[in-house]
Amino acid sequence: MRYGLAEVARRAGVSPATASRVLSGAGPASAASRAAVLAAAQQLGYQPHPVARQLARKTGTRIVFAVRDNRADILRDPFVTRATTAMAAALDPYDVGVSLRHLGLDCAADLERLSADRGLAGLVLAGHDRELLGHLPAGLRGRTAAIGAGGADVDSAAGVGALISRLHAVGRRRIALIAGPSWLAASAAPVGAYLRLVRAAGLRARIVRGDFTSDRGGAAARAILTRWPDTDAIAAVSDATALGALGALAAAGVRVPDDVAVTGFDDIPLAGTACPALSTATHPVEEIAAAAARAALGEAVPRRLFPSVPVFRDTCGGSASTA
Amino acid sequence: MRYGLAEVARRAGVSPATASRVLSGAGPASAASRAAVLAAAQQLGYQPHPVARQLARKTGTRIVFAVRDNRADILRDPFVTRATTAMAAALDPYDVGVSLRHLGLDCAADLERLSADRGLAGLVLAGHDRELLGHLPAGLRGRTAAIGAGGADVDSAAGVGALISRLHAVGRRRIALIAGPSWLAASAAPVGAYLRLVRAAGLRARIVRGDFTSDRGGAAARAILTRWPDTDAIAAVSDATALGALGALAAAGVRVPDDVAVTGFDDIPLAGTACPALSTATHPVEEIAAAAARAALGEAVPRRLFPSVPVFRDTCGGSASTA
DNA sequence: CTGTTAGCGCCTTCAG
DNA sequence: CTGAAGGCGCTAACAG
Numbered sequence: 001m002r003y004g005l006a007e008v009a010r011r012a013g014v015s016p017a018t019a020s021r022v023l024s025g026a027g028p029a030s031a032a033s034r035a036a037v038l039a040a041a042q043q044l045g046y047q048p049h050p051v052a053r054q055l056a057r058k059t060g061t062r063i064v065f066a067v068r069d070n071r072a073d074i075l076r077d078p079f080v081t082r083a084t085t086a087m088a089a090a091l092d093p094y095d096v097g098v099s100l101r102h103l104g105l106d107c108a109a110d111l112e113r114l115s116a117d118r119g120l121a122g123l124v125l126a127g128h129d130r131e132l133l134g135h136l137p138a139g140l141r142g143r144t145a146a147i148g149a150g151g152a153d154v155d156s157a158a159g160v161g162a163l164i165s166r167l168h169a170v171g172r173r174r175i176a177l178i179a180g181p182s183w184l185a186a187s188a189a190p191v192g193a194y195l196r197l198v199r200a201a202g203l204r205a206r207i208v209r210g211d212f213t214s215d216r217g218g219a220a221a222r223a224i225l226t227r228w229p230d231t232d233a234i235a236a237v238s239d240a241t242a243l244g245a246l247g248a249l250a251a252a253g254v255r256v257p258d259d260v261a262v263t264g265f266d267d268i269p270l271a272g273t274a275c276p277a278l279s280t281a282t283h284p285v286e287e288i289a290a291a292a293a294r295a296a297l298g299e300a301v302p303r304r305l306f307p308s309v310p311v312f313r314d315t316c317g318g319s320a321s322t323a
Numbered sequence: 324m325r326y327g328l329a330e331v332a333r334r335a336g337v338s339p340a341t342a343s344r345v346l347s348g349a350g351p352a353s354a355a356s357r358a359a360v361l362a363a364a365q366q367l368g369y370q371p372h373p374v375a376r377q378l379a380r381k382t383g384t385r386i387v388f389a390v391r392d393n394r395a396d397i398l399r400d401p402f403v404t405r406a407t408t409a410m411a412a413a414l415d416p417y418d419v420g421v422s423l424r425h426l427g428l429d430c431a432a433d434l435e436r437l438s439a440d441r442g443l444a445g446l447v448l449a450g451h452d453r454e455l456l457g458h459l460p461a462g463l464r465g466r467t468a469a470i471g472a473g474g475a476d477v478d479s480a481a482g483v484g485a486l487i488s489r490l491h492a493v494g495r496r497r498i499a500l501i502a503g504p505s506w507l508a509a510s511a512a513p514v515g516a517y518l519r520l521v522r523a524a525g526l527r528a529r530i531v532r533g534d535f536t537s538d539r540g541g542a543a544a545r546a547i548l549t550r551w552p553d554t555d556a557i558a559a560v561s562d563a564t565a566l567g568a569l570g571a572l573a574a575a576g577v578r579v580p581d582d583v584a585v586t587g588f589d590d591i592p593l594a595g596t597a598c599p600a601l602s603t604a605t606h607p608v609e610e611i612a613a614a615a616a617r618a619a620l621g622e623a624v625p626r627r628l629f630p631s632v633p634v635f636r637d638t639c640g641g642s643a644s645t646a
Numbered sequence: 647c648t649g650t651t652a653g654c655g656c657c658t659t660c661a662g
Numbered sequence: 663c664t665g666a667a668g669g670c671g672c673t674a675a676c677a678g
Contacts, residue, residue, distance in 0.1 A: 002439065002441075004655060004656085005655070005656060005657095006655085006656095014664080014665085015664065015665045015666075016655095016656080016657090016665090016666095017657080017658080017664070017665060017666080017667095018663085018664060018665075020656065020657055020658085021657090021658095021663095021664090023656095024656080024657075025657080025658090027657095027658090027663095028663055028664085029663070029664085030663060030664085033663085033664085045439070047436075047439050047440060047441075048655085048656075049378075049441045049442070049654085049655050049656070050384070050440070050441065050442030051374060051377050051378045051383065051384055051441065051442055051654085051655080051656095052378055052654065052655035052656045052657090052670090053655080053656055053657075054374050054384070054656095055372075055374045055375055055378050055654085055655080055656075055657090055670050055671075055672095056655075056656045056657040056658080056669085056670055057656085057657065057658095057670090058670070060374065061373070061374055061377070061384035061385065061420065061442070062384065062385060062418070062419070062420030063420070064415065064420075065411070075408065075412055076405075076408070076609075078592070080408065081404050081405060081407075081408045082404060084404075084407060084408045084411050085398065085399075085403065085404045085407045085408065085423060088388070088407050088411065088421050088422055088423035089398055089422075089423040089424070089425075091422060092387065092422040092423060092424050095385070095442050096385070096420065096422075097384065097385030097386070097387075097419065097420020097421050097422045098411050098420050098421060098422070099411055099412075099414060099415040099419075099420045099421070100408060100411035100412040100415060101412070101415050102412075113370075116325065116368070116370050117370060117373070118325075118370070118372045118373065118374065118671090119372070119373030119374055119384070119418050243596065269401070269592075269593055270592055270593050270596050273566065273593050273596065273597045273598075274596045274597070274598070275596075275597070275598030327671060327672085328671065328672060328673095329671080329672095337648080337649085338648070338649045338650075339649090339671095339672080339673095340648075340649060340650080340651095340672095340673080340674085341647085341648060341649075343672065343673060343674090344647095344648090344673090347672080347673075348673080348674095350647095350673095350674095351647055351648085352647070352648085353647060353648085356647085356648080371671085371672075372670085372671050372672070374670085374671085374672095375654090375670065375671035375672045375673090376671080376672055376673075377654095377672095378654050378655075378656095378670090378671080378672075378673090379653085379654055379671075379672045379673040379674080380654085380672085380673065380674090381654070381673095441655090647678105648677100648678080649676105649677090649678085650675105650676085650677080650678095651674100651675090651676085651677100652673100652674090652675085652676100653672105653673090653674085653675100654670105654671105654672090654673085654674100655670105656669105656670090657668105657669090657670085658667100658668090658669085658670105659667095659668085659669100660665100660666090660667085660668100661664100661665090661666085661667105662663105662664080662665085662666100
């Protein structure tokens with residue numbers, strides 16, 4: 001009822017080796033035997049045993065998506081959730097499953113252990129810093145892909161730039177930035193874009209660090225109001241942060257966008273439905289995750305920057321529209 | 324540099340079989356050899372080869388989370404996303420990855436194919452109907468778990484009941500229900516709870532079918548307003564549906580909750596931030612998903628009903644609070 | 647309790 | 663281009 005390669009070979013009148021060649025790696029085979037094997041396989045409803053195959057090929061069975069952060073509940077972050085799901089769907093046809101794991105900031109030992117895991121088909125890393133990517137254990141090279149700076153990344157400089165330009169265009173002149181954590185490689189580009197624009201406009205920089213929680217977003221907003229009370233716009237590099245800031249501003253009796261405009265980053269589902277609706281930048285997270293996953297499997301995925309396109313909604317001031 | 328079981332056995336002065344017994348299944352072994360093996364393994368940094376193990380044990384390497392629905396983009400549904408992520412995290416320690424797959428309503432053939440997949444460690448099914456669970460291919464029995472009615476389920480009768488009781492308690496008397504699709508097993512319990520309460524209160528039932536999209540939620544709300552213009556409350560069995568209804572009501576100039584109260588179901592992150600903030604019922608999705616995943620692996624997971632606890636926010640009328 | 651003997655199902659040299 | 667033989671690393675059945 002369940003047939004193996006041997007049976008297919010027998011029916012096709014060839015050796016298992018030949019059958020294997022046509023069914024798997026597409027090794028050399030005459031047109032005749034190829035046809036015979038294919039026919040036999042078809043007729044028997046042959047399905048290769050993925051585990052046996054993976055053992056023989058020394059190729060793993062799952063990729064792990066490792067997210068580095070100081071908080072373990074980063075695994076519930078909307079970005080992580082979306083990316084994980086996208087990978088799980090994208091790798092299904094490859095007979096490869098995905099595992100999700102949290103890594104502390106100091107994760108050298110964990111990576112070492114991962115590199116010794118022969119069940120690992122590939123690793124997708126998020127939340128890395130420059131250091132980490134440069135010093136991957138040898139066993140991980142060639143089967144690791146990163147999401148964010150240095151890997152499958154979004155053109156965050158463009159996205160943040162567009163958002164800030166818009167703030168400037170609608171008359172904001174005292175624009176503060178809630179940046180990402182400094183240990184994160186992906187934090188650099190947005191800060192760079194911000195600084196470039198602010199300086200070009202002859203304005204002074206106002207930067208506070210946040211993370212990906214709304215709590216910190218609220219705290220950051222309060223810090224900004226305290227330190228620079230005349231701030232008229234806050235750009236956050238995460239939607240959760242922006243939402244937290246929105247809450248803090250409301251609590252402080254500051255009107256958005258009248259008094260202070262706010263922008264986020266990533267366009268999580270929440271962004272459009274929040275009140276007021278959040279202006280942010282939208283990203284093809286599913287595509288990014290799928291690209292990273294395939295790269296982790298060793299596929300040659302062209303390294304490109306994914307688009308970061310601004311979405312202007314209520315919190316931005318000016319009239320709502322998409323750039 | 325990478326050691327196998329054989330080397331561990333050699334160092335411990337026992338046979339590979341004995342080493343295997345202590346390292347894996349915890350088969351019989353004397354204290355002495357157990358200690359020796361453990362020591363050797365420790366010292367060598369031995370890590371078993373998961374794929375070889377899975378091949379020998381005839382146990383698969385991944386579970387697939389199959390979601391049955393008429394729309395393929397159900398895979399982006401917040402519940403699916405959350406559940407997938409939770410499984411990916413929960414199964415990591417088992418060396419089992421998760422794959423995500425969409426199934427059409429008519430999926431007998433797909434299940435047949437799945438049952439032939441020897442890489443499959445287990446199947447988690449969502450969106451099933453009674454029929455489906457009863458007629459699983461033989462190869463899937465014992466390694467399939469369902470999420471929802473008949474599997475790892477939420478006490479939706481209690482949750483919906485609590486929500487509707489509250490609507491009644493704050494004075495609503497013309498309460499409509501936007502139920503789930505009729506092909507879905509999980510749709511039954513909420514409808515039952517609704518009917519029971521409405522009848523007990525001597526009211527008339529007003530039921531419309533929806534699905535898990537906000538579009539259909541909006542359409543359903545419009546249908547309700549058309550058919551029963553005096554409706555003063557709408558209970559939806561999904562947050563997305565409720566959010567869609569909210570939009571439709573706003574567009575129709577109906578005030579929420581003053582004119583019509585609204586409740587959702589599931590407490591997606593959006594619910595609390597929407598405006599007005601949505602009253603709904605909250606569920607331990609991560610726990611549910613993890614339980615289902617473990618059950619799919621063959622673990623004996625006690626079948627229990629997970630709590631569905633109401634969260635009263637703005638859209639419910641009355642004063643906001645948690646029951 | 648332990649070692650020996652066979653596989654698990656496929657892939658991959660290596661001759662021919 | 664093809665077949666035979668051996669191995670991937672571990673587990674399971676069976677004597678002892």
